[in-house]
Amino acid sequence: MSTDCDRLAALLSERRRGELSSEDARALDAHLRGCARCREEAAGLESVLAAVELPPPSIQELEALALRSRRIGEGPRPRSGAWKLPAVLVAAAAAAVLTVSVRPGTRHRPAPTAPLETAAVSAGRAVPPDDAFVQDLFPEMTSDTGDDGQVSLEEDVLSLEGPGLFGNLDG
Amino acid sequence: MTQSERPRRAPQLTLVGPRTPSDEALVRAHLDGDRAAFGALVQRHQRLVLALVRRYARTPEESADLVQQSFLRAFAAAGRVFPRMRLSEEGAFRAWLLRLAVNVGKNHARDGRRWRLEPVEALDLPSAESAGVTERLEAEQRRRLVRAALDALTRRQREVFALRVDGELPFADVARVLGITENNAKVHFHHAVRRLRERLGGKVEE
Numbered sequence: 001m002s003t004d005c006d007r008l009a010a011l012l013s014e015r016r017r018g019e020l021s022s023e024d025a026r027a028l029d030a031h032l033r034g035c036a037r038c039r040e041e042a043a044g045l046e047s048v049l050a051a052v053e054l055p056p057p058s059i060q061e062l063e064a065l066a067l068r069s070r071r072i073g074e075g076p077r078p079r080s081g082a083w084k085l086p087a088v089l090v091a092a093a094a095a096a097v098l099t100v101s102v103r104p105g106t107r108h109r110p111a112p113t114a115p116l117e118t119a120a121v122s123a124g125r126a127v128p129p130d131d132a133f134v135q136d137l138f139p140e141m142t143s144d145t146g147d148d149g150q151v152s153l154e155e156d157v158l159s160l161e162g163p164g165l166f167g168n169l170d171g
Numbered sequence: 172m173t174q175s176e177r178p179r180r181a182p183q184l185t186l187v188g189p190r191t192p193s194d195e196a197l198v199r200a201h202l203d204g205d206r207a208a209f210g211a212l213v214q215r216h217q218r219l220v221l222a223l224v225r226r227y228a229r230t231p232e233e234s235a236d237l238v239q240q241s242f243l244r245a246f247a248a249a250g251r252v253f254p255r256m257r258l259s260e261e262g263a264f265r266a267w268l269l270r271l272a273v274n275v276g277k278n279h280a281r282d283g284r285r286w287r288l289e290p291v292e293a294l295d296l297p298s299a300e301s302a303g304v305t306e307r308l309e310a311e312q313r314r315r316l317v318r319a320a321l322d323a324l325t326r327r328q329r330e331v332f333a334l335r336v337d338g339e340l341p342f343a344d345v346a347r348v349l350g351i352t353e354n355n356a357k358v359h360f361h362h363a364v365r366r367l368r369e370r371l372g373g374k375v376e377e
């Protein structure tokens with residue numbers, strides 16, 4: 001078995017997306033000609049690759065997303081005159097907002113999210129807990145804790161701190 | 172299906188190229204108390220996070236819920252995680268955020284109650300608005316089968332699959348996000364797709 005046998009689905013995926021160089025594409029074809037097992041397997045793998053792809057996000061999905069984040073682009077509400085937005089971030093946020101269209105007046109249900117108070121407490125070290133700020137970032141968020149069945153926020157974060165995740169982190 | 176039978180898709184959601192300010196500069200700004208910094212990170216990455224979680228959503232609103240939930244969890248963990256990030260390393264924040272988003276999608280999928288026993292009228296499948304009821308039901312059935320098959324993958328296989336198929340990242344980028352070699356990412360992907368094929372059988376073949 002060559003190393004290509006163990007990467008066949010990846011190579012087929014790259015070919016589907018036109019990511020293979022002509023040299024690599026020729027090498028894949030040559031491998032398929034010479035390897036009966038991979039030749040037999042390729043069609044089935046390609047069917048799976050085709051079946052699992054999702055269609056691009058719909059307008060409705062993008063609008064729902066834009067509604068959630070619209071206030072982020074508008075910036076936090078002024079409070080006590082202490083909050084100043086650097087010009088570069090104003091430009092970045094404005095550019096981001098301009099990339100999505102928002103249908104005014106569209107309503108959607110409140111988001112089933114993690115408890116607000118947990119987020120505010122956990123966020124304490126870098127930025128002082130500030131419910132108003134969290135509400136600016138996540139305007140549709142409610143403090144409804146009816147997200148039953150979800151792993152708790154704390155458990156979720158801890159579960160991310162296993163081996164591998166912090167390959168890019170210190171400690 | 173061969174390559175020629177299928178239109179080539181542009182990797183629209185792949186975020187590459189120089190950014191000003193960088194994610195890591197925004198993370199530093201957030202740590203310094205700049206309230207706008209995290210919002211800028213949200214704006215920058217929300218489309219890619221959407222791509223990673225939308226497979227597990229039934230409606231556009233639920234997709235947005237999961238994106239919001241991902242960033243909320245990132246915000247909540249920021250105080251603990253950001254100070255430990257190697258901010259000199261480009262991509263450290265993005266790698267962490269994307270793995271968090273994959274995890275949010277997985278957790279959501281684990282709660283099967285979200286898509287059980289809901290009436291047909293509740294179906295509001297992304298990009299299936301114009302299809303007939305039969306087609307929509309078939310599409311939803313296929314999505315359920317794929318979601319169930321994905322649940323049987325190992326965590327690493329599922330991460331590689333999500334970043335590659337849903338996030339449309341090149342394998343080199345998948346490897347960077349997960350802190351593994353590109354070859355290793357490709358091998359995990361191969362075994363993930365083989366396993367999906369075993370579980371899906373001919374149910375998804377066109």
